[in-house]
């Protein structure tokens with residue numbers, strides 16, 4: 001990957017220090033949360049050991065140093081996603097970031113934020129367009145907005161594989177469409193959305209575009225400014241970074257007028273007993289003491305991914321998915337969800353096994369030394385649309401090997417036989 005053999009890259013990760021094991025456990029659940037390289041752990045530890053002081057508060061050299069490191073991490077993240085520093089707001093994770101947008105819009109609809117925020121206000125009957133494939137993190141916050149404003153959720157239906165197209169979005173847009181929200185890469189199907197095309201289409205209808213970039217930023221090159229999206233969200237823990245830190249991206253000209261979902265210290269210019277005036281973005285959204293060492297760790301994760309090259313990471317993971325899809329598609333009674341053989345997808349593959357519940361598949365794989373994700377992957381409407389209750393997902397990151405892909409395929413070849421179905425493979 002990026003000129004380095006995977007076995008060399010694995011040495012960067014303490015989690016894979018299993019030199020003595022003949023057959024180490026295969027970690028195939030990076031789409032849920034990724035392993036962390038030593039560089040990230042060291043960056044956090046170094047900050048905590050030598051650089052702790054209140055950020056953006058006080059006038060000492062020590063606070064200046066901690067603030068510089070905190071803001072340098074923001075600049076690293078901004079560069080990585082094609083954004084300006086002012087456009088990067090720290091959040092806890094993608095879920096938190098999506099809630100910040102949704103709650104800001106709900107507040108604006110209730111008159112909070114005054115005339116500046118009126119551009120975000122929804123009226124009863126306005127429409128929020130979401131695909132059926134969305135993660136609950138990009139669905140439930142919009143349900144709350146709909147409940148508070150009287151707006152309506154309009155679904156973009158998926159096909160029999162769980163995929164949707166620009167035409168499917170175009171078909172549901174109306175003059176009432178105010179928001180179009182979707183994931184760049186689905187955490188279940190692995191479909192890669194045509195982000196710039198959808199954004200341009202939505203903007204022609206005067207809608208805001210919200211991108212769930214949780215499964216794209218950690219795995220492939222993104223360019224939020226180039227896409228033309230209005231907001232985007234992603235998590236640190238899926239991109240080799242720490243837990244407890246995520247990012248809300250907002251277009252510069254929008255962020256200063258979106259009401260902050262949380263208010264409190266560090267967000268204001270002037271406070272009286274009755275009211276407050278807020279700082280410009282990003283600080284107006286960062287109420288209270290922030291996850292500083294985690295932000296610094298995320299900056300280190302960006303440096304790590306940049307050193308390998310995010311294009312190389314994407315190519316490596318797409319090769320993993322291609323190998324798994326090709327292998328699994330040849331197994332009777334095992335169905336690949338999402339793009340099929342020969343179609344492009346991100347580095348994850350979900351499958352449904354005829355006659356065997358995903359939880360039983362998961363247990364079988366666990367005994368075979370494979371860590372995967374089973375269940376509805378926080379995407380119940382998608383599974384309902386596909387007529388299945390649960391799937392089994394294998395997902396990759398920079399440290400995943402071709403051998404691990406093959407082990408997953410081999411195990412899937414045996415699972416139905418193990419449960420007494422189909423042709424038994426001994």
Ligand code: PMP
Nearest residue numbers: 093094095135137183187214235
């Ligand atoms: N969106 C997608 C597409 C995801 O895969 C996930 C994580 N499974 C999330 C949102 C939520 O991320 P987090 O739990 O880190 O907030």
